[in-house]
Amino acid sequence: MSKTVLLIEDEPNIIEAISFILSRDGWTVVTHSNGHDANQVIQAKSPDLVILDVMLPGKSGFDILRDLRLEHSSDALPVLMLTARGQAKDREMAETLGVNRFMTKPFSNSDVREAVRDLVQQ
Amino acid sequence: MSTLGSVGARIRENRVSQGMQQAVLAQSVGISPSYLNLIEHDRRRIGGKLLVAFANALGVELTALREGAEAAIVARLTEANAHHAGGIQNVEKSANDFAARFGDWADLMVALDRKIRVLEQTVDTLTDRLAHDPHLATSLHEVLTTVTAIRSTSSILVETDEIEPEWQNRFHRNLNEDSRRLADGAAALVDYLDGARKDQRSNSVPQEALEAAFEARGFHFPELETHPDRIPSVIQDLDLSHQAPRHLAKMFLEQYCKDALDFPLDAVKAALDQYGLNPIAMAQSQRLDVSTILRRLAFLPQDLVGxxxxxxxxxxxxxxxxxxxxxxxxxxxxxxxxxxxxxxxxxxxxxxxxxxxxxxxxxxxxxxxxxxxxxxxxxxxxxxxxxxxxxxxxxxxxxxxxxxxxxxxxxxxxxxxxxxxxxxxxxxxxxxx
Structure with missing residues (x-):
């Protein structure tokens, strides 16, 4: 049974592209495109990895990650954060909140594939 | 404010030493006194026939004026070396040799140095805006996101061996959409950086609205030079939409009128002919505060003082x-x-x-x-x-x-x-x- 990646991103064409490349690699990709209820969706889908955008409608990726890490059951759930905000303070904040990998836009498909592979195998 | 070594300074030096008025020299070479003033203060570069005319009018060798130009080039080369953390030994001698042997190349190098600095300043400005401007940060985020989508989609099309026609069409359509978005986003960003929408954003602060309105007038108000009673109509024409910048404009223009009364335009022109852009000498001769002179010079027409x-x-x-x-x-x-x-x-x-x-x-x-x-x-x-x-x-x-x-x-x-x-x-x- 293939492992599940939950992609939380609000840009439809990035959703399609990432879904396509990860599906081709054998992952089951579930997508969600707003921040409001992202934490509930993570609970409901129980993914093996979350790919999380920072700037989302309703709730930022930082807030989603913070709430996620407050739930101890999700301690082991790897989170790959994608953002155009590549400033050091953003990276530091993500690391403080418990991100496993922080990737700045524009990234390449191979960067994403490699990161997903690394994080789920850990 | 000495600029000895420049062509303008040498012309002025020769003219003053001969006791010649600016107007006399200007007439003899066929230019206006105000243009001569700009030349003498290095706000206009000259060469060729006009430089020859100056040499003839002043009765000096052409080289006596040109040496200044060469010195200026040497100075700019030396400055360029320092600015770019250059390690040229005996830089002044090297620059002298270079300027003397390859004058045109030296000119080109100075021009390139200037160009580099302009570009560096642009980077400074953009960095400053990015650091302080949330709108710009959001716009750049949008552009980066679109670039990411394009990069990812195009990689799929190029790198995937077998791709279903349905997906292929979908990705082509996405690329088309994203490239349009990128073009629109880039155009909007350029508009913003050019200040094309300045009136909607930059001027939200009364001070900035006032400065923008004054800039549109060249910071000069000829109708107020002798008619302080026209302040209300000038403010009306400035098209300031809020009370706060109108209030600031009134305060500023009242000061402008007072300065114009204390130091009328004709007296300013005469003082410029006599002293050049030397506010302290002007203040002493006119018995006025230096601040009055500074404001007066700052808000003169550009064709008069550069x-x-x-x-x-x-x-x-x-x-x-x-x-x-x-x-x-x-x-x-x-x-x-x-x-x-x-x-x-x-x-x-x-x-x-x-x-x-x-x-x-x-x-x-x-x-x-x-x-x-x-x-x-x-x-x-x-x-x-x-x-x-x-x-x-x-x-x-x-x-x-x-x-x-x-x-x-x-x-x-x-x-x-x-x-x-x-x-x-x-x-x-x-x-x-």
């Missing part, structure tokens, strides 16, 4: 008026460079400070500035003195390296002077800026 910048502030450091000049970057937000003479002048009120500045950043501006702080009035109920400072900023096109120069920036955040003892916070600029 581009001139001006800043005034109160003792809190808040800007009261900013008239920009190319190469002297004044921050839109936050605090300015602490070592500007504008602020230093508060330490010795009523004593003018004269300083040559090299403004870091990429336009490579060298400027002669005159700053003065004054204590215009007290607030009796608080027993408080309110001080104001003003600074006139005059570009120097061919600076001499014999003169001491103070290096300044716009603000610490975007300043590249690493060893500045007045630095308040680290710069966001990396090595090489």
């Amino acid at each position: 581009p001139i910048g001006f800043i005034s502030c109160d003792s809190s450091g808040s800007f009261l008026m900013r008239k920009p000049v190319t190469g002297f970057h004044i921050p839109r937000f936050g605090s300015a460079c602490a070592i500007w003479p504008l602020f230093e002048a508060f330490l010795s009120p009523h004593r003018p400070l004269v300083q040559r500045l090299n403004h870091t950043g990429r336009e490579g501006g060298t400027f002669d500035v005159v700053a003065i702080a004054e204590l215009p009035y007290t607030i009796p109920s608080h027993n408080t003195i309110v001080a104001q400072s003003a600074m006139l900023i005059v570009p120097v096109s061919n600076p001499s390296f014999d003169d001491p120069v103070r290096r300044v920036g716009a603000a610490c955040r975007v300043c590249s002077i690493n060893n500045c003892e007045s630095r308040r916070e680290p710069s966001i600029l990396g090595e090489g800026f």
